[in-house]
Amino acid sequence: MAHNQSSPEAGVGPDRKAALNNTLRHRILTMQIAPGSVLDEVALSEEFGLSRPPVREAMRQLAGEGFIELEANRPARVTSMSYQSLRDFFLIAPMIYVAATRLAAEHASKADIAGLREIQDSFRDAVHSNDVDGRVFYNDKFHLRVGEIANNAYVLPSLRRLLIDHARIGKIFYRPSNARMLEELHEASRQHDEIIDAIANHDADRAEALIRAHLDLSRKNMAMYAAPEGMAISLGV
Amino acid sequence: MAHNQSSPEAGVGPDRKAALNNTLRHRILTMQIAPGSVLDEVALSEEFGLSRPPVREAMRQLAGEGFIELEANRPARVTSMSYQSLRDFFLIAPMIYVAATRLAAEHASKADIAGLREIQDSFRDAVHSNDVDGRVFYNDKFHLRVGEIANNAYVLPSLRRLLIDHARIGKIFYRPSNARMLEELHEASRQHDEIIDAIANHDADRAEALIRAHLDLSRKNMAMYAAPEGMAISLGV
DNA sequence: TGCGCGCAGAATGTCTACAAAATGTAGACT
DNA sequence: AGTCTACATTTTGTAGACATTCTGCGCGCA
Known part of the structure; x- marks a missing residue:
């Protein structure tokens, strides 16, 4: 806590x-x-x-x-949310997240990486201790910090907006009883660590691949909840 | 006026x-x-x-x-502007403008098109009558409207932010004495008309190509102004 | 009984006045 | 002469009171 x-x-x-x-x-x-x-x-x-x-x-x-x-x-x-919001979110999120993460990989300083790791430590703790609100909070902080490191005034506004609904989507579709979901939270945490490494190495391509996988995990989670039986659900893209 | x-x-x-x-x-x-x-x-x-x-x-x-x-x-x-702002702008603008324009092409209704044409009429008038402020104003309104038609809450924030500096960059590098620049303003106006047509036809690919050309025109203008003498530009603080 | 009008309550919008912080200046000390 | 300090001025931040608008309820009428 x-x-x-x-x-x-x-x-x-x-x-x-x-x-x-x-x-x-x-x-x-x-x-x-x-x-x-x-x-x-x-x-x-x-x-x-x-x-x-x-x-x-x-x-x-x-x-x-x-x-x-x-x-x-x-x-x-x-700000309200709707089914439309979900579609719009997964349609735009990859574009903005990728842009922010790639720019962060290009610009990150040692101090930036240290700050990122500090946030990620708190996020990892929250995941391991099942602190749901803490997880949402530090996940938001993590991605926001990446956006700040990107240091581009034009990506941040949309990233901020996306992060609000990212947090809320994460909360909506979170089901503590589901063991598979818990595993995927740990997977998400591991992805954070890898993203930090890629940014630290200024490896924009790898950072992009990782953030895409990170978003796909969220999207899959949500789809899994919305359509358990494998129903076709069009999530944009 | x-x-x-x-x-x-x-x-x-x-x-x-x-x-x-x-x-x-x-x-x-x-x-x-x-x-x-x-x-x-x-x-x-x-x-x-x-x-x-x-x-x-x-x-x-x-x-x-x-x-x-x-x-x-x-x-x-x-909000201040710097050389860094220019770089950041042309780095991100294509991504956001393309996203907004493509989405607009997918969603536009007859009424949306009519609204766009109305704005574009005012823009064209401003260009032909050499009303600089009017041109800046209606150009902003045009692209903002496209973003609103796109109807995606996550693209708009960054688009809004970009449009502010788009307008100011357009003003900074505007030189009324330059005949070539005047011709390019008319070219930009024609591009607006074509963009509207593409959106009206729900032709996202064509709309994307046009908006890219539209931005390239701005960028070329600016580079043309900045590069000839090779002088560094001071953008007022 | 259903619909519309109107009033009462509550909430938002705005104003004036006061408090606190920052800046600029003058004076005194080193 | 330079610099630091203390004060005065200006500007931002906040509080409480007043005006306006919306909402919901009840009454009256068809």
């Missing part, structure tokens, strides 16, 4: 605004707040010990990052 | 907040506000007849879209 993003008493501390942002992100990623839910401004301002203006600013920011959707004179809602 | 986005007296009207957003976007796209410039909250609130809180909300929103950059306790600054 390395992270405590969702502390119950968040109304204290030096930087309550950052706490609000991080906590909301975490709750949305882990689906503690379900897609489509409404966010009440006063409730949040009371929870985090802020007045409404800074809360509203945070909302605008989160909306820009794709976590929530705003409409005039209407409450903020967590 | 079909658009009046930058009306001098913006402090009136029913929706001053939308006016603030649109005007700022327009000014940044056309570089009426240079990259790296600071935006003063009180000045904007006075200009648009608003108080600071809604202005600050708009700032957060624009920051999320990539127009400006925010730092704690520091004034908002228009």
Whole structure:
């Protein structure tokens, strides 16, 4: 349990605004707040010990990052998901993930690799200790960090948007009772390690192959859940 | 002059907040506000007849879209550009533009095509009447609309970010005295028409080829401007 | 009984005023 | 003369109160 993003008493501390942002992100990623839910401004301002203006600013920011959707004179809602979202996700994700990973392999410094390994250590721990939220959280952090290492302002926006739904898809289709799924989580963790190695070696081609396999694993998992009997399901591509 | 986005007296009207957003976007796209410039909250609130809180909300929103950059306790600054930006842009732009255009070709309805043609009419007018800002504005609108028709929430964020710098690059390297450049603007306009036709015919392959040629034209223009004397370009901070 | 109108409650949007942080400047000390 | 420090100014951040808009319920009417 390395992270405590969702502390119950968040109304204290030096930087309550950052706490609000991080906590909301975490709750949305882990689906503690379900897609489509409404966010009440006063409730949040009371929870985090802020007045409404800074809360509203945070909302605008989160909306820009794709976590929530705003409409005039209407409450903020967590970005919704649909069957269409799944299709769109697996259609675009390979392109963006590959671009980010290849660029990361080209640009990564020693410090970047060290940072990546640190995140991956936390991710591995979460997988081994069956900490579902921690796994979702550090998986997000891992891929986001790869995107930051890529150091290209034009890939990051879509990558950020994809990662939100990547996390939520991972949570939706996660079934703890399934032994095969557990094995595949460990497989995903191993893939992370290999991706780091490929990036460290500046081997963009290998990094690309690995990230593609990584996404295919997610997609297969999801398809397996949605269509256990081997039904044809068109997942784009 | 079909658009009046930058009306001098913006402090009136029913929706001053939308006016603030649109005007700022327009000014940044056309570089009426240079990259790296600071935006003063009180000045904007006075200009648009608003108080600071809604202005600050708009700032957060624009920051999320990539127009400006925010730092704690520091004034908002228009997103800066550098030589690195140019490289990054032409590295990623083809990928995103192609994805958006192909998806648009697959999804476009009759109404979508009509909307595109309408925008393109305004763009063509701007090109023929040498309305530089109008050209930049409607070019942005055109490609943004294509992205909206693509109807994929994961391509749009990066496309939006790219379009900001696409507009600004177009302005930076625009030289009205150059006859060859004028001809290439008309060529770009013709390409728009062809892209619409390809999308209308659901011909994704042709749409892809056209959008690639469209970007190559921009890139060639820029290289032509940058390379002749072999001088390094200073892009204002 | 079903539909539409209108009012009451609640939530969002905005404003003014105050607090805190950062910057620029002037003065004093080394 | 240079630099550090303390203060004053400016600007950003926040709070609480007010205005406006939406929602839901109940009443009245066909």
